[in-house]
Amino acid sequence: MRITQGTFSYLPDFTDEQIEAQVQYCLDNGWPLLIEYTDDPHPRNILWEMWGMPMFDIKDPAAIMLELNACRKELPRHYIRISGYDRSLGRASTMLSIIVNRPPEEPGFHLEREGGPDRQVRYTLRSYAADKQGGERYQ
Amino acid sequence: MTSPARAGRQAATSDEARASEQAEASSAHSASVEPVDVSATYMDSNVPALLDELDSQLVGLKPVKERVREIASLLLIARLRERVGLETERPTLHMSFTGRAGTGKTTVAMRMATILHHLGYIRKGHLVVATRDDLVGQYVGHTAPKTKEVLKKAMGGVLFIDEAYYLYRPENERDYGQEAIEMLLTVMENNRDDIVVVLAGYKERMETFFHSNPGFHSRVAHHLDFPDYSVDELMAIADLMLEHQHYRLDDDARQAFREYLERRIPQPHFANARSVRNALDRAKLRQASRLVRNGGVVTSDELARIDESDVRQSRLFAEPPPPAPTQEPSAARV
Numbered sequence: 001m002r003i004t005q006g007t008f009s010y011l012p013d014f015t016d017e018q019i020e021a022q023v024q025y026c027l028d029n030g031w032p033l034l035i036e037y038t039d040d041p042h043p044r045n046i047l048w049e050m051w052g053m054p055m056f057d058i059k060d061p062a063a064i065m066l067e068l069n070a071c072r073k074e075l076p077r078h079y080i081r082i083s084g085y086d087r088s089l090g091r092a093s094t095m096l097s098i099i100v101n102r103p104p105e106e107p108g109f110h111l112e113r114e115g116g117p118d119r120q121v122r123y124t125l126r127s128y129a130a131d132k133q134g135g136e137r138y139q
Numbered sequence: 140m141t142s143p144a145r146a147g148r149q150a151a152t153s154d155e156a157r158a159s160e161q162a163e164a165s166s167a168h169s170a171s172v173e174p175v176d177v178s179a180t181y182m183d184s185n186v187p188a189l190l191d192e193l194d195s196q197l198v199g200l201k202p203v204k205e206r207v208r209e210i211a212s213l214l215l216i217a218r219l220r221e222r223v224g225l226e227t228e229r230p231t232l233h234m235s236f237t238g239r240a241g242t243g244k245t246t247v248a249m250r251m252a253t254i255l256h257h258l259g260y261i262r263k264g265h266l267v268v269a270t271r272d273d274l275v276g277q278y279v280g281h282t283a284p285k286t287k288e289v290l291k292k293a294m295g296g297v298l299f300i301d302e303a304y305y306l307y308r309p310e311n312e313r314d315y316g317q318e319a320i321e322m323l324l325t326v327m328e329n330n331r332d333d334i335v336v337v338l339a340g341y342k343e344r345m346e347t348f349f350h351s352n353p354g355f356h357s358r359v360a361h362h363l364d365f366p367d368y369s370v371d372e373l374m375a376i377a378d379l380m381l382e383h384q385h386y387r388l389d390d391d392a393r394q395a396f397r398e399y400l401e402r403r404i405p406q407p408h409f410a411n412a413r414s415v416r417n418a419l420d421r422a423k424l425r426q427a428s429r430l431v432r433n434g435g436v437v438t439s440d441e442l443a444r445i446d447e448s449d450v451r452q453s454r455l456f457a458e459p460p461p462p463a464p465t466q467e468p469s470a471a472r473v
Contacts, residue, residue, distance in 0.1 A: 052284075059263045060295025062333035067291070 001108030003041050006081060006097035016065065019082070019100055023061040026084030031095055032056045033064050034085065035071055037078045039103075039137040040130055048081065068100060077103045077138040103129075103138035175219050185257045186211050193250050197243055198379065199372040206363050207251065214258040231360045232260065232335050233327055235303075235349070237342040238365025241411030244339045245299065247365075251337070252297040261335060263295035271305040274319040282315040286322045294333045303338035304348035324354045368411050370400050377415050381445075386423065391447035396422075402455045418453070425449040 004010055014022070026033055033055050036048035051071045055064060064082065071080055080101035083094050107128035114122040129137040181187065190211065193204060213230060220227045232255065236244040249266050256264025269289050276282040290298065300306070300323075308314040327336050338345070338355070342364060349356040368376065374397060381387055388396055399418060403409055426449045430437060 055291065057292050058294070059265055059292065060333065062262075062330065063291035063294040066294070066330065066333075 001106055003079065003099065003102065003106055005041070005043065006083075006099055008098055013102070014098065014100065019068070019098065020061040020065060022096065022098060023064045023082065023084075026096060027058060027061065029084070029086070029095070031084035031086050033058070034083050035064075035067055035080065036083065037071060037075050037080045037101075039078050039134060040127065041079050041106075042109075042125065042127055042130070048079075051080070054085070072101050076101075079103070105138070173223075175223060177215075177219065180219060181215055184215065186215070186254060189250065189254050189257060193247075196379070197246065197250075198375040199368055200243060200247070200365060203243075203247055203363050203365055206361065207247070207254065210251075210361065211254055211258060214255070214260050218259060229331060231331060231358070233359045234335070234337045234361040234363060235345060235359045236337060236339040236363050236365060237345045238339075239341060239367055239411060241413035241415075242365035242367065243412060244365055245301070247363075248297060248299045248337050248339070252335075255297070255335060261296055262333075265293075265296035266299055267293035267296060268299045268301060269293075270301050271316065274300070274306065274323075275315050277315075279315075282318040283322060286319045290322070290326050290334065294330070297335045297337055299337045299339060302340045304340050304344045307348055307352060309351060320352060320355070324358065327358050370397060370404070373400050373411070373415050376412050377419060380416060380419060384423075386419075386443050386445055388445050388450075389447070392422075392445050392450050395447045395450040399450055399453055399455060402458075406455075419445075421453065422449045425452050 008014065008022075023033060034053075035051040035055075037051055038045065038048040052067060055067065058064060068080070068082065078101065079099060081097055081099045083097040086093060086095045109125045109127050112124045112126055114124065116122055132139075190204075190208060193207065197204070210232065217227050217230060234251075236248065238244055245268065252261070252264050252266045255261045267289065273289050274282070274286045276285050306316040306320055306323075308316055323336065326334065336359075338359065340348070349359075374393070377388070377396060396418075400415070403414060403418070422445050426445050429446075429449065430442070
């Protein structure tokens with residue numbers, strides 16, 4: 001099941017040129033960018049691991065692409081996303097977040113039903129990939 | 140999850156892509172027959188204005204200006220070739236600027252960045268100045284991220300490494316400079332489209348540096364040597380600087396300043412244009428204190444005028460004149 005999170009995730013995956021154009025848009029707005037990755041794509045897992053430091057004072061998308069390609073090379077089977085962060089007063093939030101790399105196979109989620117007292121049912125999601133321990137998922 | 144709608148959309152986009160590819164191919168084909176107007180492209184590119192500015196605002200530096208012109212023409216032709224569909228390999232533009240202190244290396248690098256930007260060779264046209272401190276770390280594993288950070292900031296523009304020979308310290312085997320050099324070399328090779336690296340420093344030491352790092356020598360295509368300024372050129376520089384700051388030397392002060400320069404040039408730590416600027420700053424200081432001391436009512440002309448006494452108070456005039464008169468400063472100082 002294809003994971004849809006963040007910006008443009010219902011569109012086909014972006015090509016590098018399209019990613020570069022989005023990065024350029026962030027830079028034009030003065031948003032620093034950061035690269036994050038994870039192998040646990042649960043929708044509630046919002047804090048992914050960071051790849052290096054947030055990138056301030058960058059003028060050209062080539063620099064971001066350099067880091068992104070390094071990250072893809074190291075973690076080809078992880079989810080990788082690029083986020084643009086607006087640090088201005090009153091905003092201070094992530095403005096754009098695109099998944100730029102995903103594993104070739106995404107097994108999706110299992111919907112777990114938990115029976116409670118009085119025939120109550122509680123639902124929870126569990127990623128099939130998360131059955132294995134971190135680092136061994138999506139092999 | 141794959142809906143028929145999405146499949147349809149993908150098919151549509153691939154169709155479009157194919158169509159646009161065909162259109163591009165046909166336009167490239169038709170353009171190859173059409174002649175291109177070199178002079179019109181040249182005038183449109185904003186480069187003539189920049190080159191004129193370089194000529195009028197920088198005194199002397201003939202060989203450098205010529206080289207900048209050559210590079211500009213090369214890039215212009217490369218662009219035209221591209222337009223008519225001729226295969227053009229992107230020229231390598233990493234440069235080395237050698238010359239003494241104050242000969243305008245940084246200034247030219249800044250102009251170069253603007254020119255390259257206007258010719259579409261680099262995308263942003265900013266200049267990042269770095270020295271050894273910005274590139275080399277203090278402990279193991281500190282250098283690579285530091286160098287990378289600087290390189291990333293400079294992408295799309297020009298990275299100017301001042302006194303590049305300090306990166307390489309042969310006397311210390313465990314120096315981290317080598318790591319920075321290797322990283323620079325990789326990026327200079329692999330990201331040629333994204334960055335132009337300019338190495339700058341004194342001529343002799345740069346030559347030793349290139350000699351001990353052959354990788355650099357082969358990756359740097361253009362070696363520009365910045366000659367020392369003659370006294371006349373230094374006077375022209377002084378005039379230019381004062382004009383920008385709305386000051387002027389009167390005739391006696393001009394003569395005094397020329398004498399000052401003749402005395403200053405053979406002295407140690409003479410830094411060409413920078414020394415001129417410092418001398419002028421001191422003269423302005425003396426002019427200000429003279430005006431305050433005298434008090435009274437002064438005209439605006441008086442506020443702009445630097446007189447002989449302002450220049451003559453320099454400590455250089457307290458000493459006896461140099462033994463040999465120096466007509467050719469560069470010859471006298473080698």
